[in-house]
Amino acid sequence: MLKLENIHVNYGQFEVLRGISLEIHEGEIVALLGSNGAGKSTTINTIMGLTQLREGDILFNGESIKDLRTHERVQKGIVVCPEGRKLFPHMSVYDNLLIGSYSPHARAKRAENLDLCFQLFPKLYERRNQAARTMSGGEQQMCAIARALMSDPKILMLDEPSLGLAPVIVQKIFDTLVEINKKGLTILLVEQNVMASLEIASRGYIIETGENIINGEAQEMLHSEDVKKAYLGI
Amino acid sequence: MLQLYTQALIDGLLLGGVYATVAVGLSLCFGVMRIVNWAHGALLMMAMYLTYYLVTLAGINVYLCCLITGAVMFAVGYLLQKFLFYKLIVREKDREPVNVLLFTSGLGTALTAVALIVFGGFALQAQTPYTGKSLQMGPFIISQTKLISFVIAVVSTLVLFFFVKKTETGRAMSATSQNRTVARLMGIHEENIYCLAMGISQAMVGISASLLISFYPVSNSVGVLFSFKSFIIVVLGGKGSIMGCLLGGLVVGVIEKFFGTMFNDATSQIVLFMLFVLILLFKPSGILGKEKE
Ligand SMILES: Nc1ncnc2c1ncn2[C@@H]1O[C@H](COP(=O)(O)OP(=O)(O)OP(=O)(O)O)[C@@H](O)[C@H]1O
Numbered sequence: 217m218l219k220l221e222n223i224h225v226n227y228g229q230f231e232v233l234r235g236i237s238l239e240i241h242e243g244e245i246v247a248l249l250g251s252n253g254a255g256k257s258t259t260i261n262t263i264m265g266l267t268q269l270r271e272g273d274i275l276f277n278g279e280s281i282k283d284l285r286t287h288e289r290v291q292k293g294i295v296v297c298p299e300g301r302k303l304f305p306h307m308s309v310y311d312n313l314l315i316g317s318y319s320p321h322a323r324a325k326r327a328e329n330l331d332l333c334f335q336l337f338p339k340l341y342e343r344r345n346q347a348a349r350t351m352s353g354g355e356q357q358m359c360a361i362a363r364a365l366m367s368d369p370k371i372l373m374l375d376e377p378s379l380g381l382a383p384v385i386v387q388k389i390f391d392t393l394v395e396i397n398k399k400g401l402t403i404l405l406v407e408q409n410v411m412a413s414l415e416i417a418s419r420g421y422i423i424e425t426g427e428n429i430i431n432g433e434a435q436e437m438l439h440s441e442d443v444k445k446a447y448l449g450i
Numbered sequence: 451m452l453q454l455y456t457q458a459l460i461d462g463l464l465l466g467g468v469y470a471t472v473a474v475g476l477s478l479c480f481g482v483m484r485i486v487n488w489a490h491g492a493l494l495m496m497a498m499y500l501t502y503y504l505v506t507l508a509g510i511n512v513y514l515c516c517l518i519t520g521a522v523m524f525a526v527g528y529l530l531q532k533f534l535f536y537k538l539i540v541r542e543k544d545r546e547p548v549n550v551l552l553f554t555s556g557l558g559t560a561l562t563a564v565a566l567i568v569f570g571g572f573a574l575q576a577q578t579p580y581t582g583k584s585l586q587m588g589p590f591i592i593s594q595t596k597l598i599s600f601v602i603a604v605v606s607t608l609v610l611f612f613f614v615k616k617t618e619t620g621r622a623m624s625a626t627s628q629n630r631t632v633a634r635l636m637g638i639h640e641e642n643i644y645c646l647a648m649g650i651s652q653a654m655v656g657i658s659a660s661l662l663i664s665f666y667p668v669s670n671s672v673g674v675l676f677s678f679k680s681f682i683i684v685v686l687g688g689k690g691s692i693m694g695c696l697l698g699g700l701v702v703g704v705i706e707k708f709f710g711t712m713f714n715d716a717t718s719q720i721v722l723f724m725l726f727v728l729i730l731l732f733k734p735s736g737i738l739g740k741e742k743e
């Protein structure tokens with residue numbers, strides 16, 4: 217469904233991505249892992265067209281999207297739930313959800329997706345008139361995921377949804393991801409939480425300083441000595 | 451005495467409503483794009499000359515001119531943004547658009563110079579069917595032009611307010627003003643929103659130009675004067691807030707008339723400037739402003 221072919225990205229003189237390749241098939245949950253500064257967020261931003269691609273190509277359903285602008289990629293169904301939630305702080309929860317469905321194709325399915333979001337996160341329904349900035353971290357993350365779902369994604373990319381949240385909330389969010397994946401949504405999950413992510417993913421990629429280092433089946437990676445050594449401190 | 455000040459209050463409110471409409475475009479432009487438009491007053495001046503000639507040469511009703519100047523100025527704003535400002539903004543990426551600020555300042559000066567050459571240095575007062583007519587309400591006199599202008603001004607500002615709050619495009623504008631990168635991730639076409647916002651900002655300038663010309667003479671010094679008034683109103687009302695702008699406009703109108711009546715026009719300008727400085731120092735978020743960020 218989505219394929220990155222050897223992408224290179226610079227910030228000024230600094231090479232941040234040095235040939236990342238990855239592929240996500242329809243219906244999968246793929247985990248993209250790596251430590252701080254590895255280039256995970258930059259990869260996501262590049263898929264969204266927020267950075268300048270120096271080399272390589274990005275294919276969506278076989279078609280190159282590297283020359284499309286960000287909003288055109290969103291209209292194709294490529295949607296991100298950004299790192300650190302990034303809700304519109306002065307808008308209500310409800311308006312944040314509406315803005316998520318700004319694209320014409322998402323607007324057409326607004327009512328249906330709104331029902332889905334409130335069913336997945338009943339808390340958001342209770343809080344719908346509250347300003348986004350006044351909610352707790354966990355509620356904000358739920359709102360950010362719901363806002364992304366309102367964009368009617370074909371592939372949903374989540375950048376560190378567990379960041380700064382208590383284990384119970386993280387568990388709930390991961391359960392929700394599995395649930396929406398079962399409904400047919402393809403997911404790219406960017407995480408530092410290696411164990412929990414590989415538990416729900418079918419495959420995983422580990423990147424380090426802008427390069428692929430390990431990839432494979434999630435179950436195999438969970439038991440791989442290399443992964444354990446490098447990331448689980450065992 | 452009391453009668454004199456009540457009259458000043460009435461005049462101030464009527465004038466202030468129109469001031470608010472002048473300033474609201476500046477506020478929108480700053481709120482959505484962080485552009486401080488120094489050419490705001492000069493563009494208003496140009497739109498006032500346009501109305502003057504539409505009224506004087508073509509004999510079009512001055513209030514009907516709002517539609518024409520509104521549309522013309524929308525196009526001017528849209529095209530300015532598309533072919534100049536946006537190109538500069540993109541180059542500056544996420545920083546405050548300093549080059550745009552410098553550019554608008556140059557544009558303002560250039561327009562003022564052009565006006566001097568083309569229209570001459572004297573003030574032009576449009577003659578309309580409403581000029582000089584007024585309503586007598588007890589001891590008070592209400593100028594007909596100011597009253598009609600006030601009503602149209604307030605209605606336009608309220609329409610803009612509901613447009614921003616309630617429509618898809620308006621919501622996209624608020625989203626862009628809060629975080630332009632995340633707004634793009636919502637599928638918002640940033641360039642489009644910027645062009646529309648500048649178009650609407652200038653449409654409000656066009657409308658208020660026609661409202662002003664019904665009672666206010668135009669000359670090439672109008673630009674600087676109204677840029678300054680608009681900055682005070684925007685700061686007073688809280689940058690980017692439309693309702694704040696309306697309130698700020700009324701406050702400025704009333705202060706101007708009060709101190710104008712008590713002392714003279716120069717004094718009222720000094721008082722306004724002092725108020726401006728005090729607000730910047732002690733309540734930079736404006737009189738209505740909550741602590742943001
Ligand atoms: N706007 C920027 N300008 C310059 N360098 C940047 C910029 N954004 C990121 N970088 C650098 O690029 C590298 C990769 O950053 P990135 O945010 O992609 O890492 P990450 O894997 O998402 O890390 P984290 O887990 O901390 O979120 C880092 O070394 C970072 O300092």
Ligand SMILES: [Mg+2]
Nearest residue numbers: 256257258299
């Ligand atoms: Mg990151």
